[in-house]
Amino acid sequence: MTRFKALCSYDGTDYCGWQSQVSGEGMQDYLERRLAVILGQPVRIHGSGRTDAGVHAEGQVFHFDGEWAYGPETLLRALRVGFPKTLQVISVEEVGEDFHARYSVTGKCYRYNLFLGQASPFEVRYWWSLGKCRLDVGAMQTAAQSLLGTHDFSAFGASRGKGAEPDNPVKDLRRLDVVQVGPRLTITTEASGYLYKMVRGLVGTLVEVGRGKLSPEAVHAILLSRQRSPLTPSAPAHGLTLVKVDY
């Protein structure tokens, strides 16, 4: 048995999310079916974490174990042939069996794309179009800075629902940058980890700050409350991209 670490990239628009689905249309299902054909054995893959339906990835990571005598480059080529072009495996490498795509993660980077106006038909899948408006970027930046550091982020995450694995709500938020260039505003975040829907909660909250509906101080108070509040709406999935996973 060899353990392989793979990097992949996808446009989440046409998929039901990363996680394996009863319908067999999760990205995990596509990859497992393809690997089973190539390796001639059932394969279970382990992602760095789930991404929701509609969320994209430039650098999702997963690992799997299998018998394969021809080296990772050959495996990569076999994986790329005939695969949906909106889900692409970028690299495959052999790793030690102590590597785990989920448990070995030391940090993750996400980017959220906001468009002030209406994004064109060619960008509408990747940008949340807010319509004609102005956001107070300075206030958003102040609020973002006040969230940096190691905190209980329960106020910005959601419950995965009954039966879900409980997640430690204490995360180290290392970066939360808000940058505007013309009508495009990107929010880039780096953290040790994230609660379910936490990035979308942070972005939705920062947009409320930009609109003047919440002050940066109110955001800090929401963080301290450790309670998900109706004042922290969730931004839609399609603006979100998993950029990078660190190990």
Place this chain on the structure above:
Amino acid sequence: MTRFKALCSYDGTDYCGWQSQVSGEGMQDYLERRLAVILGQPVRIHGSGRTDAGVHAEGQVFHFDGEWAYGPETLLRALRVGFPKTLQVISVEEVGEDFHARYSVTGKCYRYNLFLGQASPFEVRYWWSLGKCRLDVGAMQTAAQSLLGTHDFSAFGASRGKGAEPDNPVKDLRRLDVVQVGPRLTITTEASGYLYKMVRGLVGTLVEVGRGKLSPEAVHAILLSRQRSPLTPSAPAHGLTLVKVDY
């Protein structure tokens, strides 16, 4: 009755092309249904020309006649509400009844996107991925220049098939630029008009030149033959975008 000229933009990926379809899924069908609801009367729209299934547009133009008392800005807003975001009307203006979206055209600009390698999941809808290869851009440029001017372009167009309106094969090709930046190669063309599938025929031919399978001289000979040849393959639809229509 007022005549309106409208500009629209679309990602052709999920549509069956511009032309009205029996299935009602041509872009023309979507627009006519929406206009009929807004104007409260059946509306027939006339495009500058058809684009095939999968072809995109940054600036397609159409016109229609209708009774509407509230001005073009209000009509535009009504058209934009609730419409598929991958088909967007950009502007609407009143024009004289001598304007015809198809017959008044003086020129059109198309861009074709080629990717030397594999385009990412976020670009794969708009770039023809040729896989790892090099193209001789100098030879492509020489071949392109030899096609400029007023010629019978039958060698690069296709027949629309039985019963189709015959089209004058003599066109004035004013621009055919081949520009490479890193792995991206764009071919931009301006002409008085185009035969059916002519841009894709020109691009497919230039790629053969880039690959060294055809010489620039051979391309000129193909032009003079006025016969569609197996040496001039058609490039796929999804790399093509209608950029602009001139009147």
